[in-house]
Amino acid sequence: MRCKVNILVWKNRVTQLLGVQYPLIQGGMAWVANATLAAAVSNGGGIGLIGAANMPPEILEQELIRARELTDKPFGLNIMLMSSTADAAMELAAKHRVPIVTTGAGSPGKVIERLKPLGTVVIPVIASVAQAKRVEKQGADAVVAEGTEAGGHIGDLTTMVLVPQIVDSVNIPVIAAGGVADGRGIAAAFSLGAEGVQIGTRMVCCSECTVHQNYKEAILKARDRSNVVTGRPTGHPVRCLKNKLSARFEELENAGASIDDIEKLGTGRLRAAVVDGDIEWGSVMAGQSAGMINDIKPAAEIIQTMFNEAADVISRLPHFEF
Incomplete structure (x- = not known):
């Protein structure tokens, strides 16, 4: 049923x-x-x-x-x-x-x-x-x-x-x-x-999202292990996509760099990715769901599709009788 x-x-x-x-x-x-x-x-x-x-x-x-x-x-x-x-x-x-x-x-x-x-x-x-x-x-x-x-x-x-x-x-x-x-x-x-x-x-x-196309393309190309967390020593960790910037963060953290040095590296990096399209030295903030995203669609279509799919998933769950 x-x-x-x-x-x-x-x-x-x-x-x-x-x-x-x-x-x-x-x-x-x-x-x-x-x-x-x-x-x-x-x-x-x-x-x-x-x-x-x-x-x-x-x-x-x-x-x-x-x-x-x-x-x-x-x-x-x-x-x-x-x-x-x-x-x-x-x-x-x-x-x-x-x-x-x-x-x-x-x-x-x-x-x-x-x-x-x-x-x-x-x-x-x-x-x-x-x-x-x-x-x-x-x-x-x-x-x-x-x-x-x-x-x-x-x-x-x-x-x-x-x-x-x-x-x-x-x-x-x-x-x-x-x-x-x-x-x-x-x-x-x-x-x-x-x-x-x-x-x-x-x-x-x-x-409709106005971020640089490079930012969107980086997400579209992401896979299940494309994410990394940087900045843990600062107390404000950030999840982003792996690139040259995240590798440099890792180097500094492993070397025991000061919090000031780590924070200095991150200054202005999100803007560099979002506005300038620098996906190597910019901070491409994205969640682990990035590996699930494969296309660009209008927001209304994304929303309607997601909730239609959710309703379908729920409707197909079996009804268990005990």
Whole structure:
């Protein structure tokens, strides 16, 4: 006997909270997640994010205005709390009444206190049970539980073990991130108890994403062992694709180089990859799912295909009788 899956399966606390068709958030990737990408994802039925990162406030405000011009759907802003521009990003979110804000790399308390009274949905990205419990007490509306398979800055636990432990620890909705790039991953995330997914690397390879073509090609060429983690001695490890830069990081780390020297090597390297297309000495941040990505399609098509596949996967699961 086969189970029937209706589109209503995607109507849950996350879609209700975010006001979207699909329970999907696009990752707020620095230098990648701009208004063009965010609007494309939102128009495709998910939630697109603009990645504030270290963006100058005047540029970020232009991006927020541009997103409003490109979509009439809900979109969001990711604020990296360790950034020197985090407070300015928070105030711009307040000024422009951004519907959804995700946070990372720090305690979201002040963001929750500032933005929730304005009606903004605040969703911290977390990597441990302790963090999830803490932000729930602070008033977070949901959490993104991000496993170490994700690209960029990462934690230690895999998505497979992190998500169910977070689900068991909090009462707010949990959104799974890290290693999800197709419908099978979405179905797996829901099996673990998540009510939504955050997708990063797959969205880099959508036609609306404005990163340099070399960056996209590097992801398309990636295989299962093309990833590496650099910068562990700094306390802020980063997952990226192997290249000359990652090899140099490894040399410095093995030689016991100072944290200053390691951080100096990384300065400006993400921009070099994303904007200039330097995929040898630039930091090509990408998750382990890069090896699963083989094409470039419009964001809306990627989203619809993934959720159709997820519904099909679930519908084909056997019904066991005991």
